[in-house]
Amino acid sequence: MIRFCDDYSEGCHEEILKLLQKTSRTQSDTYGLDSYTKHSEDRIRELIKSDSAVHFLIGGTQANLILISSVLRPYQAVLSADTGHIAVHETGAIEGTGHKVISIPSCNGKIRPDQVLEAFHKHYSDPTAEHMPQPAMLYISHPTEVGTLYSLEELKALYQLCHEFHAVLYVDGARLGCALTSPYTDITLEDLGRYTDAFTIGGTKMGAMFGEAMVINQPSLNHDFRYMIKHHGGLLAKGRLLGIQFEALLNNNLYFELGKHANNMAFQLAKGIQSAGYSFRYPVQSNQIFPIFPAPLLESMRDQFVWSSDTPMEDGMICIRLCTSWATPQENVDLFLSNVKKQKD
Amino acid sequence: MIRFCDDYSEGCHEEILKLLQKTSRTQSDTYGLDSYTKHSEDRIRELIKSDSAVHFLIGGTQANLILISSVLRPYQAVLSADTGHIAVHETGAIEGTGHKVISIPSCNGKIRPDQVLEAFHKHYSDPTAEHMPQPAMLYISHPTEVGTLYSLEELKALYQLCHEFHAVLYVDGARLGCALTSPYTDITLEDLGRYTDAFTIGGTKMGAMFGEAMVINQPSLNHDFRYMIKHHGGLLAKGRLLGIQFEALLNNNLYFELGKHANNMAFQLAKGIQSAGYSFRYPVQSNQIFPIFPAPLLESMRDQFVWSSDTPMEDGMICIRLCTSWATPQENVDLFLSNVKKQKD
């Protein structure tokens, strides 16, 4: 079976294993206080051109719940697109830390500044505001859950709005490598250092075994952050593993090469699918694409390929999600497309 | 610097890296539903000779907080030795899930059945019991935080007591490999499957990169446990990493060999220290030992060795903690002992 259902079906990139092997018997400090980790922290600051704080966390849900529960006071809530990972796919992890996730209807996985403005207005103009959770944070993902991307203008507008209402802008960059190498956005890593309060540079879905770099641009949000990590069971004893993985990823542009590869595989798929006459539910902008196929075509391919999110559309068509990755081989893409075309003929 | 301050200063055992490398480009199911993980789950059940449920978690604090918060209702508390990891070294992670850790004064890191009986009695005989957190779980570690071990008789007594009071017995086995291969306890892996409700088989401190196997013997406690893991951000996307690591550790008795090695290194240290005329704060039973040295001796060694937990004792003596591991080389032990003896002479 060929998996196009996620970007974490493989182990990790070889450069990571190589560096792990090379360093394995060397003793180091623990819990992320080692020199490998410090090196990777510095490297990230260098790339962002800022003196932001950097922490390495194990996974995305954990990163989200630690950051969000660190920022918010007990009665505060976080705004999210209704398709956002924290709103849908974290088994109530954010609520588990005591905070409401206020869902905003999304368009192509994104939320517009005017929607955010309305949410703030609705709260602060209500004379009984105290009876409602206070929106004090905006969570967006870039790329979004449906592979779309924000523009720099949008990012700046959201950032400015948040600050106007004393709220924090946090960007979940689980697939940031794909965003940063996509032609469909002008947001750079430096921009994320400048126009967000915190963001993550995802490793898990970008070729690492696991790991997300949490970058905290606003110094006050970094206060005692390591206590927060430990409090939630997220301080890895052998923290070096995170530092080493990011060292390997950030060497020789590897992180960006992997992102570019995942995008290219997706763009090839999209081009082939389109030229076979099929359309897409969402704009194709990174490594997740959502083609709409006739049910019989999908049936014919189900014994060879795995994808996700079958969603019935009009006229018996079905939208699916195809996800490519740093590890997707060219032949898998070719095979998928030849199947699509064969059926078409 | 030679580190005797913990058992997680190195990367991981070579067999693990080898298996990770071998499998790295193979696609698999995710979130622990892959065949590597299933294989390791089966292997553990085989070793315990039971049909217990097995889940692989990333770290010890996370394992503790997920299990404890899954078992307890909101008003319930967990009993622990005052030296227990959950009582001291988890930054309030258990309280973070809403539950009080009730500390019981420990003797050599252990708590006696009569102390546990008293705690239950104290609660249930109080007419205002509803005004106090209800003790519904007992947490012990084996080996304890000071390296000591429970006997099978003690384990059985605690298990029976817990069940008498409708409480759950949970054993933290972060260093279980050292316990199971120590001559100072008669508790076997099968006993843990029989006389506990849940226990962990620690990987992080036993040669893995990270990972704890959570074994749940009582079926009712396993209900929806994967939801609990995800709720706390502990479901590793590439769950196979845990399955693969435990596969390597459980192959050819490796896990037990590594435990035995760590113990032997500690026992050699202890023997040399004793023959040099020094005594110990706690019985020497596994890979953590607590010798008491004169301050000047320690000063003379501080530029070459790292240890932890300097505790002033009577007469200017200082108790320290030395921790050996699966990776401790013989020469480090020899060097430490030669230093001790040199100073003595």
Next chain:
Amino acid sequence: MIRFCDDYSEGCHEEILKLLQKTSRTQSDTYGLDSYTKHSEDRIRELIKSDSAVHFLIGGTQANLILISSVLRPYQAVLSADTGHIAVHETGAIEGTGHKVISIPSCNGKIRPDQVLEAFHKHYSDPTAEHMPQPAMLYISHPTEVGTLYSLEELKALYQLCHEFHAVLYVDGARLGCALTSPYTDITLEDLGRYTDAFTIGGTKMGAMFGEAMVINQPSLNHDFRYMIKHHGGLLAKGRLLGIQFEALLNNNLYFELGKHANNMAFQLAKGIQSAGYSFRYPVQSNQIFPIFPAPLLESMRDQFVWSSDTPMEDGMICIRLCTSWATPQENVDLFLSNVKKQKD
């Protein structure tokens, strides 16, 4: 200023003060273990004709958060109409106990059985259900937040559905006296004892100083419930105050008389408003009504009356909420209507 903005602007009914005065210097047991409270518990069981458990709590938000957090396991969620009190007006109190409130779009403040079925289906048919909070409870209010009422047939259908999916049905009866005396529903108190797992009989909005009776029909949900109350700071030291208030309310049908009065005042308002040619946003069924007026009419009355929830509608009309209560005097209703009619002329 005449207040039509809520049903808790006054102190409490005279019968309550009389009974408080009569008993004030008598000593009693505390924390709700007194004989007044036991008497009121029995009285409620008598009225419901069941042996349900009864607990008296101080307020509605507290009642909701204690019951819901007692029923749900950490990863579970409660379904609610998007207009439900727990979804909108409790400052994230339910999320504060760790649980997501899953909003269902409401029609006239109610949710239909098919919507609930869909929510359960959506969850349990998803292969990645573990990544989403598990819906394990349905919260409805009767009357709803917009004054509407469920029918017995609807209640039975929701109850059956919940049990099919191992979920709990909980009815918030903050204004239950108005529901039970309204001609627009056939649900009786006995029905609530039979077709819900738990429900409240509201006092605060029905003439008490404060207090909600929590009736728990399913015995397993009552286990250790008093611990839960204390854990959330809800066990009133002088618990007798709750027992005494409900004793007064349940004497001589007072509770029902007060509900009937509140309804009648609202129905008179509605009739007069309708005959003046204005319509309503929601069906008029209990003591909260939502007439739609021209803005100038409202402006002319704003210096004499207080109402709430001004909502702009089409054509410059504004919908407001008028709330009557056990204490609304006839002359206030007459005065309001004469103002409406005067403007009309």
Next chain:
Amino acid sequence: MIRFCDDYSEGCHEEILKLLQKTSRTQSDTYGLDSYTKHSEDRIRELIKSDSAVHFLIGGTQANLILISSVLRPYQAVLSADTGHIAVHETGAIEGTGHKVISIPSCNGKIRPDQVLEAFHKHYSDPTAEHMPQPAMLYISHPTEVGTLYSLEELKALYQLCHEFHAVLYVDGARLGCALTSPYTDITLEDLGRYTDAFTIGGTKMGAMFGEAMVINQPSLNHDFRYMIKHHGGLLAKGRLLGIQFEALLNNNLYFELGKHANNMAFQLAKGIQSAGYSFRYPVQSNQIFPIFPAPLLESMRDQFVWSSDTPMEDGMICIRLCTSWATPQENVDLFLSNVKKQKD
């Protein structure tokens, strides 16, 4: 039966009922925004001679959990005497909000500044401090759980220490009226406004039906505090009930008269008991006293009196707790003493 087991066995003082009756049919704003409440807030500020913020809460456990969880960040803990109410008698309410209560061994219910200093030192001097909950608050009660009182010098020392370590000093004044009128302390109400960050003026145990005034001296701690109250279900719909009760209590010095009465009743008991030859476990300083009696004497009185906390002492003696109140009649004291003396003879 005559109850000496608590100070909340009666209803409330007549002045309160009178004022409730007088105001009962008057309409007012809700949720504590009414003029009665504002008046009482002002009155308290006047008495403290400060511009502190004042909020009225329903009960003591609720007041503690709301204040503490408002002040602390998720990884922070509160220090308390091991006999403190939050450490023993709140069913884990503080832990329920996510925070560890760090117990400090008490002497006569009090903790000394040197103990607090040690606790702070222990944390901040530990190189692995991040692995432990951070002590960021000190909770004391005045009077303590055993009726003893702090001196102004002690209060000042604790306050200074807390501020040195960026921690908050919070004083639980559930029985503050007894403290302020006892000859055994020089702490005044003004001192509490000056040398604490927050404190409560208890009503429930001082003659009110219920209610605690939370006084917040440090402005930053008051930020959005009403959101916190609502978030925990503590915002009383008819908030005026609290304002009115405190108005009655603070009129004509009533609050202080009631405290003085409770103390006097206890002091009379103590004097009589002492003159009968019995001693006390703790210094007699307010309305809770702890005489030590022979078991047979207690047996002979058990059918007439109720007390609490029977604690076996040496030589078959038993220590009990006697609690007087604002409502204790002189004849109850006389009767108790005559019984004690009769037995003695």
